[in-house]
Amino acid sequence: LKSATEEIETLIALMARLPGLGPRSARRAVLHLIRKRSTLMDPLATLMGHVAEATRECSRCGNFATSDICDICSDPARDIGEICIVEDVADLWAMERGKAFKGRYHVLGGMLSALDAIGPEDIGIPSLLSRIVSEQVREVILALNATVEAQTTAHYIADALREANVQVTSLAQGVPIGGELDYLDDGTIQAALRARKRF
Numbered sequence: 001l002k003s004a005t006e007e008i009e010t011l012i013a014l015m016a017r018l019p020g021l022g023p024r025s026a027r028r029a030v031l032h033l034i035r036k037r038s039t040l041m042d043p044l045a046t047l048m049g050h051v052a053e054a055t056r057e058c059s060r061c062g063n064f065a066t067s068d069i070c071d072i073c074s075d076p077a078r079d080i081g082e083i084c085i086v087e088d089v090a091d092l093w094a095m096e097r098g099k100a101f102k103g104r105y106h107v108l109g110g111m112l113s114a115l116d117a118i119g120p121e122d123i124g125i126p127s128l129l130s131r132i133v134s135e136q137v138r139e140v141i142l143a144l145n146a147t148v149e150a151q152t153t154a155h156y157i158a159d160a161l162r163e164a165n166v167q168v169t170s171l172a173q174g175v176p177i178g179g180e181l182d183y184l185d186d187g188t189i190q191a192a193l194r195a196r197k198r199f
């Protein structure tokens with residue numbers, strides 16, 4: 001059986017693996033949690049257990065959800081005629097922080113890469129294409145990062161939709177070269193969405 005001290009040390013070691021936290025800040029965070037046991041640590045532990053158990057991928061768009069379909073896909077106020085394609089859930093959250101987009105999303109979860117042998121099937125592009133056709137989408141907005149792999153992926157999707165009756169646009173102004181959506185501020189996201197252009 002581990003002593004309490006060893007368990008606390010293990011907790012600190014686990015916390016130190018979180019992005020943005022090193023061993024020093026993990027130690028401070030754990031000390032703070034123990035001191036605020038009833039107001040912070042207990043509710044956090046309960047909620048983390050619940051989220052760990054309930055969280056899954058939305059079967060429609062790939063966003064995180066606590067049921068089969070996520071809150072965005074099941075929201076009747078969202079425009080079903082527009083799909084915004086992003087690489088990662090972090091990018092979806094970044095777009096939502098911008099509050100400018102009222103359609104729905106598709107999270108690819110990766111990008112095409114010849115180097116890493118990642119093909120269209122690996123990132124679910126065939127099911128994305130059939131989703132676009134079956135849901136009678138009017139406009140596909142490519143909100144992908146400015147990396148080589150992302151641009152290759154964007155061109156692939158645009159080519160695949162060339163024959164379909166759908167407008168393909170991409171985010172324009174605001175996204176810096178080599179930049180990542182998750183690091184942009186809300187105003188930049190808004191400007192980039194407004195200035196989207198035909199791809």
Ligand SMILES: [Zn+2]
Nearest residue numbers: 058061070073
């Ligand atoms: Zn969804």
